[in-house]
Amino acid sequence: QVQVVESGGGVVQPGRSLRLSCAASGFSFSSYVMHWVRQAPGKGLEWAALILHDGSNKYYADSVKGRFTISRDNSKNTLYLQMNSLRAEDTAVYYCARDPHYTDAFDMWGQGTMVTVSS
Amino acid sequence: EIVLTQSPGTLSLSPGERATLSCRASQSVSGSTYLAWYQQKPGQAPRLLIYGASSRATGIPDRFSGSGSGTDFTLTISRLEPEDFAVYYCQQYGSLPRTFGQGTKVEIK
Numbered sequence: 001q002v003q004v005v006e007s008g009g010g011v012v013q014p015g016r017s018l019r020l021s022c023a024a025s026g027f028s029f030s031s032y033v034m035h036w037v038r039q040a041p042g043k044g045l046e047w048a049a050l051i052l053h054d055g056s057n058k059y060y061a062d063s064v065k066g067r068f069t070i071s072r073d074n075s076k077n078t079l080y081l082q083m084n085s086l087r088a089e090d091t092a093v094y095y096c097a098r099d100p101h102y103t104d105a106f107d108m109w110g111q112g113t114m115v116t117v118s119s
Numbered sequence: 120e121i122v123l124t125q126s127p128g129t130l131s132l133s134p135g136e137r138a139t140l141s142c143r144a145s146q147s148v149s150g151s152t153y154l155a156w157y158q159q160k161p162g163q164a165p166r167l168l169i170y171g172a173s174s175r176a177t178g179i180p181d182r183f184s185g186s187g188s189g190t191d192f193t194l195t196i197s198r199l200e201p202e203d204f205a206v207y208y209c210q211q212y213g214s215l216p217r218t219f220g221q222g223t224k225v226e227i228k
Contacts, residue, residue, distance in 0.1 A: 035217070037165075045157075045165065045208055047217040061216050095164055105155035105170035105212055107177075112164055 009113030149213025
């Protein structure tokens with residue numbers, strides 16, 4: 001089955017860290033650019049980060065730059081998002097999304113994992 | 120950063136009616152047509168409908184159509200089906216950061 005499945009969300013205190021995972025199956029993971037997109041409760045979609053198919057380049061939204069790190073392990077077909085120095089405004093559902101060619105739309109999304117930053 | 124502004128914020132229509140959603144970019148979208156539309160239903164992930172401004176994604180019914188280039192784009196749903204009531208987002212993917220519009224909710228009148 002062609003899919004991506006996120007995990008690792010939960011409740012965390014401000015200033016702490018959390019690592020999200022996105023497990024891919026059913027397609028050639030190493031051939032795709034991958035993204036993290038987040039959605040705060042009741043709000044719209046916000047792109048957070050992307051990583052090229054071979055991990056050679058990574059890009060971030062200003063809102064997460066310096067705090068979040070995107071990475072991938074193509075041998076495990078898994079995408080990661082290391083989130084440090086978490087803030088209340090990072091509370092959101094985090095989706096991973098697949099991108100065939102870098103300048104391409106996101107043709108597959110996971111179901112999302114919820115991150116709540118609260119004391 | 121390219122800011123995408125969608126209008127209207129909410130569209131109240133009846134099944135069978137035509138829906139026209141607008142997405143305007145603050146500057147020309149790179150490649151002129153690097154614009155996508157997504158549908159999102161409550162509690163679900165977004166689903167790609169349209170890419171390249173006018174190409175339907177796999178499995179998307181032909182009642183969905185996209186048009187436009189440069190800074191002005193439109194998503195049209197020719198005849199609304201009950202399952203089409205949802206929130207729709209446009210997205211540009213030609214430059215960094217990738218950006219989304221704020222969404223248009225299509226609700227049942």
